Amino acid sequence: MRELIGNIIIGIGLVFVLLGIFGVYRFKNFYSRILIASKVDTVGFITICAGVMIRNGLSWFSLKVLLLAAVVMIINPVVTHAIASSAYHGGFSLPGEGEDAADS
Amino acid sequence: MIEYTVHILAAAMVFTTVKILVGPTVWDRLLAFNLLSSKLIMIIVMCAIIFEKHYLLDIAITYALLGFVSTLFIARFVKDKGRI
Numbered sequence: 001m002r003e004l005i006g007n008i009i010i011g012i013g014l015v016f017v018l019l020g021i022f023g024v025y026r027f028k029n030f031y032s033r034i035l036i037a038s039k040v041d042t043v044g045f046i047t048i049c050a051g052v053m054i055r056n057g058l059s060w061f062s063l064k065v066l067l068l069a070a071v072v073m074i075i076n077p078v079v080t081h082a083i084a085s086s087a088y089h090g091g092f093s094l095p096g097e098g099e100d101a102a103d104s
Numbered sequence: 105m106i107e108y109t110v111h112i113l114a115a116a117m118v119f120t121t122v123k124i125l126v127g128p129t130v131w132d133r134l135l136a137f138n139l140l141s142s143k144l145i146m147i148i149v150m151c152a153i154i155f156e157k158h159y160l161l162d163i164a165i166t167y168a169l170l171g172f173v174s175t176l177f178i179a180r181f182v183k184d185k186g187r188i
Binding site for chain 2: 007010011014017018020021024025030033034037038041045048049052055056060061064065067068071072075076078079080082083085086087089090091
Protein backbone atom coordinates (compact mmCIF):
# COMPACT_ATOMS: atom_id res chain seq x y z
CA MET A 1 0.00 0.00 0.00
CA ARG A 2 2.76 2.42 0.99
CA GLU A 3 4.71 1.42 -2.10
CA LEU A 4 1.69 2.13 -4.31
CA ILE A 5 1.21 5.63 -2.84
CA GLY A 6 4.93 6.34 -3.29
CA ASN A 7 4.80 5.21 -6.92
CA ILE A 8 1.81 7.45 -7.62
CA ILE A 9 3.59 10.47 -6.11
CA ILE A 10 6.73 9.70 -8.13
CA GLY A 11 4.52 9.63 -11.25
CA ILE A 12 3.10 13.05 -10.38
CA GLY A 13 6.64 14.42 -10.00
CA LEU A 14 7.54 12.93 -13.37
CA VAL A 15 4.63 14.80 -14.97
CA PHE A 16 6.01 18.04 -13.47
CA VAL A 17 9.47 17.32 -14.90
CA LEU A 18 8.08 16.63 -18.37
CA LEU A 19 6.04 19.86 -18.22
CA GLY A 20 9.28 21.71 -17.46
CA ILE A 21 10.92 20.21 -20.55
CA PHE A 22 7.87 21.17 -22.63
CA GLY A 23 7.91 24.73 -21.29
CA VAL A 24 11.56 25.19 -22.29
CA TYR A 25 10.57 24.49 -25.91
CA ARG A 26 7.20 26.28 -25.77
CA PHE A 27 8.02 29.85 -24.76
CA LYS A 28 9.75 32.30 -27.08
CA ASN A 29 11.00 34.80 -24.49
CA PHE A 30 14.09 33.93 -22.46
CA TYR A 31 12.76 35.12 -19.11
CA SER A 32 9.55 33.09 -19.51
CA ARG A 33 11.70 30.06 -20.27
CA ILE A 34 13.91 30.50 -17.21
CA LEU A 35 10.85 31.05 -14.99
CA ILE A 36 8.94 27.96 -16.12
CA ALA A 37 12.01 25.71 -16.22
CA SER A 38 13.35 26.53 -12.77
CA LYS A 39 10.04 26.51 -10.90
CA VAL A 40 8.62 23.36 -12.45
CA ASP A 41 11.90 21.49 -12.16
CA THR A 42 12.35 22.32 -8.47
CA VAL A 43 8.78 21.26 -7.69
CA GLY A 44 9.23 18.03 -9.65
CA PHE A 45 12.41 17.17 -7.80
CA ILE A 46 10.85 17.78 -4.39
CA THR A 47 7.79 15.71 -5.35
CA ILE A 48 9.94 12.81 -6.54
CA CYS A 49 11.98 12.94 -3.31
CA ALA A 50 8.75 12.92 -1.26
CA GLY A 51 7.56 9.87 -3.20
CA VAL A 52 10.85 8.07 -2.57
CA MET A 53 10.65 8.87 1.15
CA ILE A 54 7.08 7.57 1.40
CA ARG A 55 8.06 4.46 -0.54
CA ASN A 56 10.98 3.58 1.77
CA GLY A 57 9.44 4.39 5.13
CA LEU A 58 11.43 5.65 8.10
CA SER A 59 15.09 4.75 7.58
CA TRP A 60 18.56 6.17 6.91
CA PHE A 61 17.82 5.99 3.21
CA SER A 62 14.90 8.40 3.65
CA LEU A 63 17.06 10.69 5.79
CA LYS A 64 19.66 10.93 3.03
CA VAL A 65 16.94 11.62 0.46
CA LEU A 66 15.57 14.35 2.76
CA LEU A 67 19.06 15.90 2.97
CA LEU A 68 19.33 15.78 -0.83
CA ALA A 69 15.92 17.44 -1.20
CA ALA A 70 16.92 20.20 1.25
CA VAL A 71 20.19 20.82 -0.62
CA VAL A 72 18.44 21.03 -4.00
CA MET A 73 15.69 23.22 -2.55
CA ILE A 74 18.33 25.76 -1.51
CA ILE A 75 20.71 25.64 -4.48
CA ASN A 76 18.28 25.42 -7.42
CA PRO A 77 16.72 28.91 -6.94
CA VAL A 78 20.19 30.33 -6.30
CA VAL A 79 21.48 28.93 -9.60
CA THR A 80 18.41 30.24 -11.43
CA HIS A 81 18.92 33.69 -9.93
CA ALA A 82 22.58 33.60 -10.96
CA ILE A 83 21.70 32.75 -14.57
CA ALA A 84 18.96 35.40 -14.80
CA SER A 85 21.18 38.05 -13.19
CA SER A 86 23.99 37.13 -15.59
CA ALA A 87 21.66 37.50 -18.57
CA TYR A 88 20.28 40.84 -17.32
CA HIS A 89 23.60 42.48 -16.48
CA GLY A 90 25.65 40.80 -19.18
CA GLY A 91 24.12 42.44 -22.24
CA PHE A 92 21.35 40.03 -23.13
CA SER A 93 20.31 40.97 -26.66
CA LEU A 94 18.78 38.76 -29.28
CA PRO A 95 17.36 40.00 -32.61
CA GLY A 96 13.57 39.83 -32.53
CA GLU A 97 13.35 39.05 -28.83
CA GLY A 98 11.43 42.24 -28.01
CA GLU A 99 8.61 41.56 -30.48
CA ASP A 100 8.26 37.95 -29.44
CA ALA A 101 7.73 38.93 -25.81
CA ALA A 102 4.34 40.49 -26.62
CA ASP A 103 3.13 37.40 -28.49
CA SER A 104 4.01 34.64 -26.06
CA MET B 105 7.53 1.14 -12.11
CA ILE B 106 10.90 2.56 -11.07
CA GLU B 107 12.58 1.13 -14.18
CA TYR B 108 10.04 2.91 -16.39
CA THR B 109 10.74 6.10 -14.45
CA VAL B 110 14.42 5.77 -15.36
CA HIS B 111 13.50 5.32 -19.04
CA ILE B 112 11.25 8.39 -19.08
CA LEU B 113 13.92 10.49 -17.35
CA ALA B 114 16.49 9.31 -19.92
CA ALA B 115 14.17 10.46 -22.73
CA ALA B 116 13.80 13.84 -20.99
CA MET B 117 17.61 14.07 -20.82
CA VAL B 118 17.77 13.53 -24.58
CA PHE B 119 15.41 16.48 -25.19
CA THR B 120 17.39 18.64 -22.76
CA THR B 121 20.62 17.77 -24.60
CA VAL B 122 18.97 18.88 -27.87
CA LYS B 123 18.12 22.17 -26.15
CA ILE B 124 21.79 22.56 -25.14
CA LEU B 125 22.85 22.00 -28.77
CA VAL B 126 20.33 24.36 -30.44
CA GLY B 127 19.98 27.04 -27.74
CA PRO B 128 20.19 30.53 -29.27
CA THR B 129 22.21 32.19 -26.49
CA VAL B 130 24.76 30.98 -23.97
CA TRP B 131 22.29 31.53 -21.12
CA ASP B 132 19.82 29.11 -22.72
CA ARG B 133 22.55 26.50 -22.82
CA LEU B 134 23.39 27.21 -19.17
CA LEU B 135 19.74 26.80 -18.16
CA ALA B 136 19.46 23.55 -20.09
CA PHE B 137 22.66 22.30 -18.43
CA ASN B 138 21.11 23.03 -15.03
CA LEU B 139 18.04 20.99 -16.01
CA LEU B 140 20.26 18.18 -17.31
CA SER B 141 22.21 17.87 -14.06
CA SER B 142 18.92 17.87 -12.13
CA LYS B 143 17.62 14.99 -14.26
CA LEU B 144 20.90 13.13 -13.71
CA ILE B 145 20.52 13.47 -9.91
CA MET B 146 16.99 12.03 -10.19
CA ILE B 147 18.33 9.06 -12.18
CA ILE B 148 21.02 8.45 -9.52
CA VAL B 149 18.31 8.41 -6.81
CA MET B 150 16.25 5.93 -8.85
CA CYS B 151 19.33 3.71 -9.29
CA ALA B 152 19.88 3.86 -5.52
CA ILE B 153 16.35 2.48 -5.09
CA ILE B 154 16.77 -0.23 -7.75
CA PHE B 155 20.15 -1.54 -6.57
CA GLU B 156 19.43 -0.82 -2.85
CA LYS B 157 22.80 0.83 -2.28
CA HIS B 158 23.05 3.71 0.19
CA TYR B 159 26.29 5.23 -1.09
CA LEU B 160 24.72 6.25 -4.40
CA LEU B 161 22.81 8.94 -2.49
CA ASP B 162 26.11 10.37 -1.21
CA ILE B 163 27.25 10.51 -4.84
CA ALA B 164 24.01 12.35 -5.71
CA ILE B 165 24.53 14.98 -2.96
CA THR B 166 28.14 15.52 -4.06
CA TYR B 167 27.08 15.86 -7.69
CA ALA B 168 24.41 18.41 -6.74
CA LEU B 169 26.94 20.58 -4.88
CA LEU B 170 29.55 20.35 -7.66
CA GLY B 171 26.96 21.26 -10.31
CA PHE B 172 25.92 24.23 -8.18
CA VAL B 173 29.47 25.56 -7.97
CA SER B 174 30.20 25.00 -11.67
CA THR B 175 27.00 26.64 -12.94
CA LEU B 176 27.38 29.61 -10.57
CA PHE B 177 30.94 30.35 -11.67
CA ILE B 178 30.17 29.88 -15.37
CA ALA B 179 27.33 32.42 -14.94
CA ARG B 180 29.70 34.89 -13.25
CA PHE B 181 32.30 34.30 -15.98
CA VAL B 182 29.80 34.98 -18.78
CA LYS B 183 28.44 38.09 -17.03
CA ASP B 184 31.82 39.81 -17.13
CA LYS B 185 32.31 38.74 -20.79
CA GLY B 186 35.30 36.55 -20.12
CA ARG B 187 37.26 38.97 -17.94
CA ILE B 188 38.05 37.29 -14.63
